[in-house]
Amino acid sequence: MSKEEYLKDITEIKDMMNKSSRFFSLSGLSGILAGIYAIIGAAIAYYLVSTSGRDYLLLNGKIFRFILIDLVVVALLSIISAVILSTRKASRNNETLWNSASRRLLVAFLTPLVTGGIYIIIKITSHHYGLTGSLMLIFYGLALINASKYTIGNVRYLGYAEIVLGLICAIFPGYGFWFWVAGFGVMHIIYGSLIYLNHDR
Amino acid sequence: MSSIINNINKAFDHRIRLGIMSILMVNEYADFKMLKELLGATDGNLASHTKALEKEEYIKVEKSFIGRKPNTRYNATKKGREAFKKHVEAIEKLLKQ
Numbered sequence: 001m002s003k004e005e006y007l008k009d010i011t012e013i014k015d016m017m018n019k020s021s022r023f024f025s026l027s028g029l030s031g032i033l034a035g036i037y038a039i040i041g042a043a044i045a046y047y048l049v050s051t052s053g054r055d056y057l058l059l060n061g062k063i064f065r066f067i068l069i070d071l072v073v074v075a076l077l078s079i080i081s082a083v084i085l086s087t088r089k090a091s092r093n094n095e096t097l098w099n100s101a102s103r104r105l106l107v108a109f110l111t112p113l114v115t116g117g118i119y120i121i122i123k124i125t126s127h128h129y130g131l132t133g134s135l136m137l138i139f140y141g142l143a144l145i146n147a148s149k150y151t152i153g154n155v156r157y158l159g160y161a162e163i164v165l166g167l168i169c170a171i172f173p174g175y176g177f178w179f180w181v182a183g184f185g186v187m188h189i190i191y192g193s194l195i196y197l198n199h200d201r
Numbered sequence: 202m203s204s205i206i207n208n209i210n211k212a213f214d215h216r217i218r219l220g221i222m223s224i225l226m227v228n229e230y231a232d233f234k235m236l237k238e239l240l241g242a243t244d245g246n247l248a249s250h251t252k253a254l255e256k257e258e259y260i261k262v263e264k265s266f267i268g269r270k271p272n273t274r275y276n277a278t279k280k281g282r283e284a285f286k287k288h289v290e291a292i293e294k295l296l297k298q
Contacts, residue, residue: 016219016239021227
């Protein structure tokens with residue numbers, strides 16, 4: 001066998017190892033959209049609180065309920081965009097959305113995320129909500145790092161960025177809102193654009 | 202030089218077999234359907250290559266039922282992993298020359 005053929009073999013080995021263990025069709029565009037939804041959602045929440053006449057939130061108040069709905073809508077829109085755009089990207093890559101790599105990706109992502117979500121809900125119901133923004137950022141960052149070994153590599157750096165923001169946020173609890181906007185809005189737009197430029201086209 | 206050639210393994214001298222081993226090196230196991238999709242092989246073609254690797258005791262086959270559907274899954278044996286590693290190292294050495 002010639003050198004070229006051996007080189008082809010090595011390429012084939014690497015390709016199969018990657019394809020069978022990583023889900024590459026995560027859409028960068030959906031990351032950008034998630035960032036935009038987060039910023040719009042945050043603007044709505046900011047408007048609601050600033051026109052309420054108080055500069056703090058009452059947990060059983062109407063405004064708090066509106067903000068919860070706002071948050072759920074942002075999350076749902078982000079998930080729907082990610083599923084639709086990743087399905088499209090997968091079919092372009094001749095990959096299926098639901099394969100063993102994407103299943104592992106989802107389990108790795110959801111384990112820290114659901115843990116954090118439940119923890120935050122427990123804290124809120126016992127009226128410890130001062131660090132909610134920080135906790136959301138930290139657990140989301142851990143989820144991204146945990147999932148990154150099953151997908152595109154630079155997702156890990158987004159995870160580190162979220163954790164750093166979350167920790168700084170813990171030092172300045174009064175500014176949780178602005179760190180949340182930076183982490184879920186600005187960071188998503190930056191990393192979504194990076195993935196879009198490097199992998200989507 | 203001759204020792205390198207000796208480590209080039211004839212059992213992996215085919216795209217499909219090379220692919221099967223690559224997939225099983227990084228996955229705990231893979232079922233028939235997953236291998237078929239990833240390698241773009243036909244049922245018969247894939248079956249003959251898995252049999253060849255099974256005969257060398259490089260992969261192990263587990264047959265089971267998921268509900269009423271038969272499911273065949275494969276995993277790499279210790280012998281298979283070592284042989285594949287040696288094979289890849291030999292190729293890399295050859296390419297460096």
